[in-house]
Amino acid sequence: MSSRSALAEPPVAPQEEHPVEPVSHAGRLVSEHDYWCRYYSESDIRYEWNDGRLEEKPVSNYGTLLALAWLAELLRWFLRSEPVAQESVPDMGFRLALPDKTVIRRPDLALVRRDNPQPLLPLDASYHGVYDLCIEALSDLSQADIARDTETKKAEYAAGGVREYYIVHKEREHLAFFHLDPDTGLYRPIAPEDDVIRSEALPGFQFRIADMVAGTDITELRHDPVYNDYLLPAWREAEERAKAEAARAEAEAARAEAEAEARAEAEQRAQAAADRATAAARGRTEAEQRAESEAQARAESEAELARLKALLGNKHDPD
Known part of the structure; x- marks a missing residue:
């Protein structure tokens, strides 16, 4: 065998693994x-x-998702002040048994009114009733995606009895807001008044389209007349809760500090008592040692005295 063939083959570099794209079953x-x-x-x-x-549910662009997030946050503020509905979690599906077909849809955001005969329950993984408000973040990647939300789902939600349907997008021309007409069973557009959309499914909930498109900081809107009826009470309640939490935290910190000081004082007293006990024990030991030394000295003195007496006695003995 040649020396070349006896050498080990160089290690083969591992192949870089590429992430596997999920296979769509659409x-x-x-x-x-x-x-x-x-x-x-x-x-x-x-x-x-x-x-x-x-x-397959298409993906919306970032700007549209920001508009949806803004609206979701505003709805949560409204529900703090007016708890008339429950907010579903994103993409929680619900079943619509329509006259011509059955579908299962997963709105990006949905609400259930408190008077809905089917409430959202803590263990629900899907909603077993019909939502009162459905909101979809429009995907504009293709004309088919646009038609899916603006035509197909709009017809399904109306036929299924969803009271209101909002289509959200980062651009005004793609926004749409509908309320179900109980007489016709069809959606009629919610016409903005001074750029303000007013909900009928959630009485008292309203917002300015320009604020949603711009993503205006909601904290800056609480004194705006469009929002202050529900933002201000919710804001004050949140501030009161924050103050109460701060007061509780401060009281808890003071109590913990007082307990720590009491423990430290108790430990100091206990240490002082232990030091006194140690000193007393040391004093007793030293006293015992001194007594023992004195006793030993006395014994030695007495023995020496006895020895001297015996020695003198022997000197006076006539024998």
């Missing part, structure tokens, strides 16, 4: 049971179910 025919069991909780791809067929 368009696949699946039963409703399989959808709930296998696809509803899919982590990488969000699916909705349209009468037996999977539909």
Whole structure:
């Protein structure tokens, strides 16, 4: 065997692993049971179910998601002041049994009024009733995506009995707000007044479109007449809660400090008592040692005296 062949082969560099893109099953025919069991909780791809067929939910752009987040935060402030509804979690699905088909939709944001016969329950993974307000962040990646929210879902939500439907986008021309007409069963647009949208499903909730598009800091709007009816009470309540929490924290800190000082004083007293006990024990030991030394000295003196007496006695003995 040659020396070359005896040498070990150089190690092969490991191949860099590329992330595997999730495979979309959009368009696949699946039963409703399989959808709930296998696809509803899919982590990488969000699916909705349209009468037996999977539909992949498209992604909205960042600016549109910011507009949605602004509206969601404003709704939470409103519900603090007027707790007339429950907020669902994003993408919580609900089932619509429509006259011509059955669909399962997952709105980006949804609310359930307190008088809805089907409340949101703590253990719900999907909503078992019909939402009162659905909000979708429009995806404009394709004309089909736009039509999905502006036509298909609009018709489904109206037929299913969703009271209000908002389509949110970062640009005004794609915004749309609808209220269900109980006489026709169709959506009618909510016409803005002075650029303000007023909800009928949530009486008292209103907002200025320009503020949503611009993402105006909500903390700056509490004295604005469009918002102050619900922002100011909620703000004052939040401030009072914050003050109460601060007072409780301060009282707790003072109590903890007092307890620490009391413990320190008790420890100091205990240490002083221990030092006194140690000193007393040391004093007793020293006294015992002195007594023992004195006793030993006396014994030695007595022995010496006895010895001297015996010596003198022997000197006076006539024998």
